[in-house]
Amino acid sequence: MTSRKRRQLPDWMAVCKVQKTDTDQDVPCSSASVNDVAVTSGNSSGNSSNQDENCKKIKTTSSADGADTKFSKFDNTVLKCYSKEERHSLAAAEFQKKMDDFLPEMLFTGTLTYSSHKNDCNALCEEIESSFVGDFIGFDMEWPVTYRPGQQDPTAVVQLCTGPQQCYIFHLSTMECIPPQLNRLLKNSNIKKVGVGIECDLWKLERDYDIQVQPIIKNSMVDLALFANKVLKTTENWSLDGLVRHLFKQKINKNPEIRKSNWSQYPLSETQKMYAATDAYVSYEIYQRLLNLDKN
Ligand code: ZN
Numbered sequence: 152m153t154s155r156k157r158r159q160l161p162d163w164m165a166v167c168k169v170q171k172t173d174t175d176q177d178v179p180c181s182s183a184s185v186n187d188v189a190v191t192s193g194n195s196s197g198n199s200s201n202q203d204e205n206c207k208k209i210k211t212t213s214s215a216d217g218a219d220t221k222f223s224k225f226d227n228t229v230l231k232c233y234s235k236e237e238r239h240s241l242a243a244a245e246f247q248k249k250m251d252d253f254l255p256e257m258l259f260t261g262t263l264t265y266s267s268h269k270n271d272c273n274a275l276c277e278e279i280e281s282s283f284v285g286d287f288i289g290f291d292m293e294w295p296v297t298y299r300p301g302q303q304d305p306t307a308v309v310q311l312c313t314g315p316q317q318c319y320i321f322h323l324s325t326m327e328c329i330p331p332q333l334n335r336l337l338k339n340s341n342i343k344k345v346g347v348g349i350e351c352d353l354w355k356l357e358r359d360y361d362i363q364v365q366p367i368i369k370n371s372m373v374d375l376a377l378f379a380n381k382v383l384k385t386t387e388n389w390s391l392d393g394l395v396r397h398l399f400k401q402k403i404n405k406n407p408e409i410r411k412s413n414w415s416q417y418p419l420s421e422t423q424k425m426y427a428a429t430d431a432y433v434s435y436e437i438y439q440r441l442l443n444l445d446k447n
Pocket of ligand 1: 291292293427430
């Protein structure tokens with residue numbers, strides 16, 4: 152017979168028994184020092200106004216940090232300032248954050264079509280419009296990040312996802328215009344364009360190129376952040392990644408090195424293409440999921 156070895160939990164997952172006082176509660180914690188603290192339900196005895204002031208300072212200073220750092224800084228003095236409930240919610244927030252680091256990455260795995268010439272782009276858009284069976288496509292755009300105040304580089308890439316297996320990446324930088332068939336596809340009110348913050352993106356597209364976006368905004372787009380709030384009955388300021396985490400328990404690659412890379416340089420790297428396609432793909436999947444939730 153073999154003896155079973157108990158699995159060692161990492162520190163941050165450990166559940167510590169708080170020294171028994173008037174309450175006897177398990178408090179999840181990341182700090183071994185919790186064991187040493189006598190808890191008096193957040194109201195320490197012999198409380199001086201000095202202690203109150205100190206706590207106020209500790210709480211305001213640490214609230215500027217994430218739950219992560221807030222918790223790692225916990226020592227006896229800090230812990231005494233928090234009630235049992237507050238410590239529970241901080242521990243839960245930290246736990247959630249740690250768990251999020253282990254979320255799998257949502258990646259586009261279908262066919263990626265990269266087009267850097269306006270004739271190709273026109274042909275592809277015509278094909279999409281004529282053969283499209285759905286009624287929405289995932290939409291996103293990329294441009295290089297500039298550090299000149301008040302200035303933005305023009306939109307370099309427009310990416311469309313027409314289904315879980317197909318994404319198109321149109322490299323506008325090399326076309327130097329919005330090809331007419333792409334313009335037509337964007338304005339086609341039978342095919343909704345869905346994306347997070349898509350209205351701002353479209354206004355940028357109008358500033359950068361010769362295109363009128365008002366009809367698209369009016370008839371042919373869905374902002375996923377607003378739609379999510381409607382369906383989920385929330386009032387969040389959703390990001391693409393936030394929605395992926397909430398709806399799919401996955402995350403997307405937001406590596407700043409790729410996000411802030413040079414999107415106007417031809418040709419795009421494979422990493423850039425995958426990043427761009429994934430943003431349009433997850434927009435597609437988010438809308439599909441929200442539609443399903445809305446039906447139920
Ligand atoms: Zn993007």
